[in-house]
Amino acid sequence: MTRTRPTDITDLLAEDLVRLLDYLSRVLGAADDGNLHYLHDKAHGLAGAARQVYDQLSTDQRPNHPEDFRRLDETQTFNPVRLRTLLTTQARFYRAGRALYPVGGDINAATAKHALDRAALDLEFGAPDAAGLTPDQVYAVAQWLREQAPKEARR
Incomplete structure (x- = not known):
C-alpha cells in the first residue's frame, strides 16, 4: 500500500466556505425583500457552492449510483484555527459571515x-x-x- 502525503486544503476550503456564506447571504436578503426571482436564482447558486465544498472533501471516484455518496478523501487536511481566522477576515463582507464570524x-x-x-x-x-x-x-x-x-x- 502506498502512503499518500496529506494535502492541506485550508486556503481552498476557506474560499469555498466564503462563497457558501456569500450565497447564503444573498438567499436571506432575497427572502427578506420578498424577491421570488432573485431567491430562486441565488438558491441555485447556494446549492452549487455547497456542492463545491462537498467536492473539495471527496475523492475523485464516482459512485455506481448517482444517489450514493462519494467517499471522503482522507488525504485532505485543514487547520481549523487558520480556517477560522481566514473566515473571520473574509466573511465580514457577507451577512451570514458577519453573523457566524463576528469581528471580535x-x-x-x-x-x-x-x-x-x-x-x-x-x-x-x-x-x-x-x-x-x-x-x-x-x-x-x-x-x-x-x-x-x-x-x-x-x-
Missing part, C-alpha cells in the same frame, strides 16, 4: 450592528414617506444609525 467573536454585538445597518437601509429605501420625515432628515437619521453600528460592534 461577539455575536450579540454583530447582531446589534446588523440591526442598525438594516434599519438605516430600511429607512432610506423603505416607505416612500419615511414616517413623515423630509429627505434630509431621513439621510441624517440613517447616517446616525450607521455611525452607531461600529460602536455596537466594539461593545
Whole structure:
C-alpha cells in the first residue's frame, strides 16, 4: 500500500466556505425583500457552492449510483484555527459571515450592528414617506444609525 502525503486544503476550503456564506447571504436578503426571482436564482447558486465544498472533501471516484455518496478523501487536511481566522477576515463582507464570524467573536454585538445597518437601509429605501420625515432628515437619521453600528460592534 502506498502512503499518500496529506494535502492541506485550508486556503481552498476557506474560499469555498466564503462563497457558501456569500450565497447564503444573498438567499436571506432575497427572502427578506420578498424577491421570488432573485431567491430562486441565488438558491441555485447556494446549492452549487455547497456542492463545491462537498467536492473539495471527496475523492475523485464516482459512485455506481448517482444517489450514493462519494467517499471522503482522507488525504485532505485543514487547520481549523487558520480556517477560522481566514473566515473571520473574509466573511465580514457577507451577512451570514458577519453573523457566524463576528469581528471580535461577539455575536450579540454583530447582531446589534446588523440591526442598525438594516434599519438605516430600511429607512432610506423603505416607505416612500419615511414616517413623515423630509429627505434630509431621513439621510441624517440613517447616517446616525450607521455611525452607531461600529460602536455596537466594539461593545
